[in-house]
Amino acid sequence: MNTLLFLRATALLAAAAIAAPAFAQDAYPAKPIVYVVPNAPGGSGDVIARTLSGLLSRDLGVPVVIENKAGATGVIGAQFVARSKPDGYTLLVSSTGPMAVVPGLRSDLPYDANDAFLPVIKIAESHTVLVVPAAKPWHSVKEIVQAAKAAPGTMSFASGGNGTVLHLQGELFKLKTSIDMVHVPYKGDAPAVTDLLAGQVSMMFVPTQSVAPQVQAGLLRVIATTSSKRLPSMPDVPTMAEAGVPDFAGDAWFGAYVPAKTPASVVVRLNAAFNKILKDPTVIDRLQKLGLTVAGGDAASLMTAQRADMKRWAEVIKAANVHMSE
Structure with missing residues (x-):
């Protein structure tokens, strides 16, 4: 092979190597997705995951498999996802607890809730x-x-x-x-x-x-x-602020996460899929019957809620001297 042909071949190989990861990401998803619930079957997080999994599977074109990994107030399941490969094939559906409360209670937490995950979407709020x-x-x-x-x-x-x-x-x-x-x-x-x-x-x-x-x-x-505004299902019930206790709003929430370093294109794809199915009337009705309000929106709104609640509950934990051993 002469020098010119060698240089051309090398350039083509380099271009193919650069294009390969992009092609792989564009092809996402290409295999089943594991949806981890850090609680036992039957709880709100589990019901939410099972309510969404079928429609999520249909939108993404691959099976979405629910795995319950309960224990340690949700820490075991969250840790499993944090240590999973950041490729978009392992998701976590978590409530406020493991992501915003437990970090203020445990100094030995095996993950950093802010750094070990990327938010995908806030799924719903619990009143x-x-x-x-x-x-x-x-x-x-x-x-x-x-x-x-x-x-x-x-x-x-x-x-x-x-x-x-x-x-x-x-x-x-x-x-x-x-x-x-x-x-x-x-x-x-x-x-x-x-x-x-x-x-x-x-x-x-x-x-x-x-x-x-x-x-x-x-x-x-x-x-x-405790909601920031009155609930449609209980219009005569005042908020805590209206009842004389300001700055009390503190609804819990459920959100979807992937491991840190998951490609941004994957997060965008998942966020779009979730937003689409959260507009489905059957999903809205099912979640409302659980006492939940559909959230949706961009990934950043989940992280904003998480950081705000982390700060809020850490201050309460410290002021009230709350310990896990109580």
Whole structure:
């Protein structure tokens, strides 16, 4: 081969090498995608993933397989995704907890929530309400605060577990109103609601979907919502701000993530697919029945929410001296 032909061949090989990664990215996806849920089957995150997986598979043209990797308050599943190959074939659907709360509770977290992942999209928001047993005399936040100040340490609030968003909302309520209440943690929302109905605890911050039947039956009374604005399903229920506790907005959310260093083109493709299916009427209806509001939008909005909640809950954790071992 003469020098001219050699140089031409070398140039062609170099161009092919440069084009190969771009072609591979343009062909995404080309194989099944694993959608990791860091919780046990049946929870909100699991139901969300299964609601979206079929339509996501149809839009992307490849199977989307759900894998539940529960444990350690969502850390095990999140860690698995963080350590996965950043090629867009391993996704995480996470709630606020593993990404914005646990980082403030654990100094030994095996991943940096801000650096180990790339946000894809905020999928939905979960609305929380403050409820009391219907047999209790309180009908407003003001009356609860007055009762708590009249008998410090005698009232209590339940949560589905220590270090959960619901627990921290209770602690935030105490800090904002300067009242003294006892925190009673349970292993999940269901047993907490059971004791709330029995009057064993005074109040609870809880997702709307967890108490909708009891509220409709007149067994529980909704005092306020932690949302920034009133809920369409409960137009007569004031926000915490309207009830006299400003800067309390703190709805939980669910978002989709991929490992850090995943190609930007892959993130854009996934974001477009999610946004498309989140407009599907069946998806909207299904999520609304779970007490969720569809979010959607660009990837940056999820990271903005995550960083804001990280800061908010870290401040509450420090001020209330919350520890995972409680």
